[in-house]
Amino acid sequence: MTTSHRPAFRANYAQLQAAQKSSKGAPIYSLLVNRPLGRVFAAAAHRLGMTPDQVTVISAVCTFTGIALIALVPPSLPLALAVTVTLVLGYALDAADGQLARLRGGGSLTGEWLDHVIDSFKIATLHLAVLISMYRFFDVAPLWLLVPLLFAAVYVIHFFGMLLTDLLTRNARLRLGLGRETPQAGSSVMSLLKLPTDYGLLCLSFLLLAYPPAFLWFYLLLTVANAGYTLLVIGVWYKRLRNLDAELAAQ
Incomplete structure (x- = not known):
């Protein structure tokens, strides 16, 4: 399809703005910065005829460039700017691939798989890059090197727990004949509290x-x-699954 036959950028953006995901549980940065920026990239990518997987790959290139810079380059103002820009762009493009999939009529299993594999790679390497940077360039006591190791462990546990809880919840609701949960608006106070x-x-x-x-x-x-x-x-996740277990046992 040629560019002239694709929807205009404004039409793409308006369509995405009218069909946003629920704000339930979303931190304030995601709501105010990342999702709107992702909409801009998704609308532009659709106008250019790009696929969600292509946007995912560009997101990965940006993110892993930033991670490599953290590990390889001594701290400085230019480094700080370069790392921040590449990571922010990578995050926004990560939000854009799903929005682009909705514009194109829906995503794919391979697209979702690729997105989560790259997220896993990011989660596994970002804090290890900080560890390498601290070891090479920071004048700190050895105890400080435990901090990025703890952060890495926490990130992996949270990410895996979130994905597994979501998967088990969806499967249980299907077995109970409940379908998907109805999206709800999130609390602005909770969004702010989750900012850290x-x-x-x-x-x-x-x-x-x-x-x-x-x-x-x-x-x-x-x-x-x-x-x-x-x-x-x-x-919270444990209690949710215990409640679903009770409902399944009562069938």
């Missing part, structure tokens, strides 16, 4: 690489906040 756990805030935190001591302490704060949130949400 938002990947977008983590992306922006790398601006502090221009002043390494500030980055260290802010990174530690994010580690503690994410660890605390993960412990709390694991309890």
Whole structure:
């Protein structure tokens, strides 16, 4: 299909704006920055005739460029800007691929698989890159090197727990004949409270690489906040699945 036969950018953007995902549980950065920026990229990508997988790959290139820079280049203002821009772009494009799939009439199993595999790669390597940077370029006590290791463990646990809970919940609801949960509007207060756990805030935190001591302490704060949130949400997930178990047993 030629460019002249594709919907205009404004039409694509308006269609996406009218068909957004539920804001339930979404942190404020995702709501105010990442999803709107993703809509812009998705509308432009559709106009250019790109596929969701192509957008996913570009997102991965941006993200892994930023991760490589963290591990390989000493902290400085230029590095801080480069890492932040590449990670923010990668995150926005990660939001764009799903929106582009909706514009094209729906996604695919392979597209969802590719998206989650790249997310897993990102989660597994980002904090290890911070660990390498601390070891090579920061004048810190050895105890500080445990912080990115803890953050990496927390991120993997949270990501896997979230995916598994969602999968088991959907399967249980189908067995109960309930279908998908009805999307609900999220609380703005909860969105704000969840900001420390938002990947977008983590992306922006790398601006502090221009002043390494500030980055260290802010990174530690994010580690503690994410660890605390993960412990709390694991309890919520467990109770949700216990309730579904009870409903299944009562059938």
